[in-house]
Amino acid sequence: MLTSGILLLLIMSIGSAFAATKKVPRLANGKPDFSGIWQTTSAADYDLEPHANRKDAPPGAGIVEGHYLPYLPKALEQKKKNFEARATDDPALKGYTLGVPRGIYYPEPFQIFQRKQDLTLVHQFGHSVRTIHTDGTDHPKDPYDWWLGDSRAHWEGDTLVVDVKHFNDKTWFDRAGNFHSDALHVIEKWAFLDPNTIEYKATVEDPNVFTRPWTINVILYRHREKNFQLIEDYRFTLDYDQYYPPKPNKP
Amino acid sequence: MKHKMTHRPAVMPGLALSAMLIACQSVIAAPDDKKPEAKPAQAPKQLRLGGSGIEQERSFPKIVSGKWTGPRLADGQPDVQGHWSNTIANHNNFTDPQGGILNDPNPNRVAKGPRELRAPSRVSDPADGQVPFQPWALEKVKEFQANFHNPLKPEYVEPLARCAPAGIPKSLYWHGYEISQYPGYVLFQFNSGTRIIHLDGKPHLPDNIKLWNGDSRGHWEGNTLVVDVANHNGKALFGRSGEFISENGRIQERYIFSNDGKRYTYEALLTDPTVYTRPFTITVPARKWTAKDQPNGWHFEVEPATHAGKETILDQYERICAENNGSFGLGAVEQAKK
Numbered sequence: 001m002l003t004s005g006i007l008l009l010l011i012m013s014i015g016s017a018f019a020a021t022k023k024v025p026r027l028a029n030g031k032p033d034f035s036g037i038w039q040t041t042s043a044a045d046y047d048l049e050p051h052a053n054r055k056d057a058p059p060g061a062g063i064v065e066g067h068y069l070p071y072l073p074k075a076l077e078q079k080k081k082n083f084e085a086r087a088t089d090d091p092a093l094k095g096y097t098l099g100v101p102r103g104i105y106y107p108e109p110f111q112i113f114q115r116k117q118d119l120t121l122v123h124q125f126g127h128s129v130r131t132i133h134t135d136g137t138d139h140p141k142d143p144y145d146w147w148l149g150d151s152r153a154h155w156e157g158d159t160l161v162v163d164v165k166h167f168n169d170k171t172w173f174d175r176a177g178n179f180h181s182d183a184l185h186v187i188e189k190w191a192f193l194d195p196n197t198i199e200y201k202a203t204v205e206d207p208n209v210f211t212r213p214w215t216i217n218v219i220l221y222r223h224r225e226k227n228f229q230l231i232e233d234y235r236f237t238l239d240y241d242q243y244y245p246p247k248p249n250k251p
Numbered sequence: 252m253k254h255k256m257t258h259r260p261a262v263m264p265g266l267a268l269s270a271m272l273i274a275c276q277s278v279i280a281a282p283d284d285k286k287p288e289a290k291p292a293q294a295p296k297q298l299r300l301g302g303s304g305i306e307q308e309r310s311f312p313k314i315v316s317g318k319w320t321g322p323r324l325a326d327g328q329p330d331v332q333g334h335w336s337n338t339i340a341n342h343n344n345f346t347d348p349q350g351g352i353l354n355d356p357n358p359n360r361v362a363k364g365p366r367e368l369r370a371p372s373r374v375s376d377p378a379d380g381q382v383p384f385q386p387w388a389l390e391k392v393k394e395f396q397a398n399f400h401n402p403l404k405p406e407y408v409e410p411l412a413r414c415a416p417a418g419i420p421k422s423l424y425w426h427g428y429e430i431s432q433y434p435g436y437v438l439f440q441f442n443s444g445t446r447i448i449h450l451d452g453k454p455h456l457p458d459n460i461k462l463w464n465g466d467s468r469g470h471w472e473g474n475t476l477v478v479d480v481a482n483h484n485g486k487a488l489f490g491r492s493g494e495f496i497s498e499n500g501r502i503q504e505r506y507i508f509s510n511d512g513k514r515y516t517y518e519a520l521l522t523d524p525t526v527y528t529r530p531f532t533i534t535v536p537a538r539k540w541t542a543k544d545q546p547n548g549w550h551f552e553v554e555p556a557t558h559a560g561k562e563t564i565l566d567q568y569e570r571i572c573a574e575n576n577g578s579f580g581l582g583a584v585e586q587a588k589k
Contacts, residue, residue: 244486
């Protein structure tokens, strides 16, 4: 009975591994097709690092390989200040674009629209739109500093590898005040674990803030609820939206 | 928008100015008239599709619904992907699109010359080109127009000036935008906001959810993308002239594409029994911009991409407004570093 159970498990796991390579959705050109609405269930946005519960966050084991972020001493002081002021200073509280990689593990869904030449990520939060170019183009020669950086990608087998740089220094990595400078450079790796699950890795380097590159891992799940869709969340309009539209004068 | 008189000396005597205005009228009436010195300053600007500036034409062809004979995507949708923009004007004025902002205190920006030399009202039905407002709503619109230039109350600020999404229909005449298509979806990336048109026939969101861009369900009928928009919050005004729909409104849109892929006509039926006396129709002409066109700071905000090949690939950089404090009339203000 036990043996047959194990055998069954073994068959199932072989089956699912087979399914992962065989059945992931693909574009006409054979590349994995990440189209869909995705979201993490992790507590990463509260704090990338391991943390016990606190009044404004559930506990979490963190998503950083090696657990802790390798801050330079001065940057660590800034991080501590950010943490103390997180209830007012987190840019996300203003509804601002979350940046990369925070938009990926923020607890609201985002939708990927994918073509051969690009992936367009529409984030429900703030409705930010990010383009990941897969058309062989490189970073601009005369770049600006962007909220979402500039994303140029290539395929390594079935893994999408995205090089993201030219950021501004105005976003945080999480609600705990983990931060970066405009020297931020992110390398993302996107790969299907199965047709409804993506393994997302991001390696972050920023020599102004960290002593060495570090890597995070999160799992993204496909939203499969019936009729699920993004719902606009332009929350930066909430402070003034009561003034519109005009209403009849009260008698 | 350029203004005809701004480069004239400010000290010009009023009489001479009037004389010039009269000359201007005659030049408009008879373009072949021999008054060369008055012409450069006073003749209506030569407009050109694909040229610089916002105004690209004063009249436009009407494209009608019918068969689609152009290219199709693998899922059968007509392929209309690319960069698009309206051809006549921005959001200054809804019903006199090339007429400048109403009640503008700057005389140099007030439209001169007869109305029929400018593009028609975006209201194509009723024939008078006016929104059939109920009296209370018309009063509110006039109040907005009277206070627009010196907004002493928050409701007199055009919400787009605060980086709110331009909404419907204003997004279609607020900068150029990109249309991309995917199985089950048409995606509009506007300069201020994004619209996802669902083609799968799923029901609208529950009606207590109200959104700047509403909730869109579409399908293709030949060359025409037909979209039903519900769940409006009614907050995005139609322009600096203050016209509006309320949270009770419904918008039925028809994007009618020409088979050569170069243009489409946008027609929308707006219904709102709490604001209008009857449903009415608006029309917005649009044209496609391609790599053959020069970039244009209003209609076609693209940059050449970096790559080794010979073909032109265009990038359009991120469209972010509130965070950059980038609304018009405001310089970007950086918070002091702590």
